[in-house]
Amino acid sequence: MTEGLKVLKSDKRAIFTAANQASKAYLYITDLAESNQSEQKAVKKRLETVLFIVQSAYNSNG
Incomplete structure (x- = not known):
């Protein structure tokens, strides 16, 4: 019997x-x-903005 099972058997709580x-x-x-997903979405949004x-700068100079 594993140690964990012994504890469960001996202590009902x-x-x-x-x-x-x-x-x-x-x-x-x-x-x-969830926080990692939010962070990834924020990074993606910043990259899309950049x-x-x-x-826009390329098109205005082209």
């Missing part, structure tokens, strides 16, 4: 503690993933 910690980890990971400016 351990499953709730483990579930609470797993829930916190899940929220942390999903928040991190590309637009460069194209």
